[in-house]
Amino acid sequence: MYTLFWERLSGAIAPQAMLEEIGADYRKVYVDMAAGEHRGSAFREINPAMRVPALRMPDGVVIGETAAIALVLGERHPEAGLVPAVGDADRATFLFWLMAMATGGYPVFSRAWHPEQFTFDDAANETVSLVALKQLDEFFAIIDGAIAGKPYFLARGFSALDIYLTMLTEWMSDKPALFAANSKVARLCSAVAERPAYRAVMEQHA
Ligand SMILES: N[C@@H](CCC(=O)N[C@@H](CS)C(=O)NCC(=O)O)C(=O)O
Structure with a gap:
């Protein structure tokens, strides 16, 4: 299962929409950025870059950066057609x-x-x-x-x-x-x- 660390109206919109398009199994964990939770020690252990969104993958690896998340989800779920494959003309x-x-x-x-x-x-x-x-x-x-x-x-x-x-x-x-x-x-x-x-x-x- 994927875990998406999110905040309302944040960059988490895109990874979540990709997970929905894929039909992936995921849960969401809210990060209260207004309260500075993203800079606290607990979240820093999850994402040292202290930014939301972050995505924990089923193998436990956590990545941030919306573009990286898009590429990784595209590679892992090619059937969803979210990302042109290596070798595709576009x-x-x-x-x-x-x-x-x-x-x-x-x-x-x-x-x-x-x-x-x-x-x-x-x-x-x-x-x-x-x-x-x-x-x-x-x-x-x-x-x-x-x-x-x-x-x-x-x-x-x-x-x-x-x-x-x-x-x-x-x-x-x-x-x-x-x-x-x-x-x-x-x-x-x-x-x-x-x-x-x-x-x-x-x-x-x-
Ligand atoms: N380049 C990152 C940026 C993520 C980002 O900047 N998220 C904002 C919230 S939308 C954040 O975490 N800001 C941290 C802060 O303001 O301290 C991405 O594309 O995902």
Whole structure:
């Protein structure tokens, strides 16, 4: 059985939606980040990186990083088709955009919503946040241009990229504006939101 360490509306949305898509046996353990549980000694033993999500696999190994979790779940459950296999023509494109989301998308939200973690100068918080929001606008425009399928990211159809991207849009405060400006992102997210796996996850995060 898998164990998913999660927090509401965190990056755990994506691993949980992947576990649901796979039909895997898993349980969830809530990490109270507001209370600082992720920095406490008990959780540090589970994930020394002190971040959520983390996934304990059936063999007991724990991994963090949403992109790593996606790749490992894809390898272990190839039948779910979440990740192009080694040798598939679109594997390189998949890895490119997975990493682009993990580096140019996910952490920028941390800067937008928690600017105090990125400066010692309280007066700079607003600027840090505004710059991050501007970078997010650019990020989503780039992603919109890269979507090759209809409605999903890859021409082949649904993959872990679609889950990852839809999760990132959940963190935008003005989703209607985001979708109005990026029609392919909008179409993709509406298709993902209709999938039973994603719907089940969001009911728990709402
Ligand atoms: N790069 C990691 C980031 C995970 C991450 O940053 N999670 C946030 C919550 S959404 C966190 O644990 N932050 C720790 C903190 O704020 O101290 C991933 O892709 O999973």
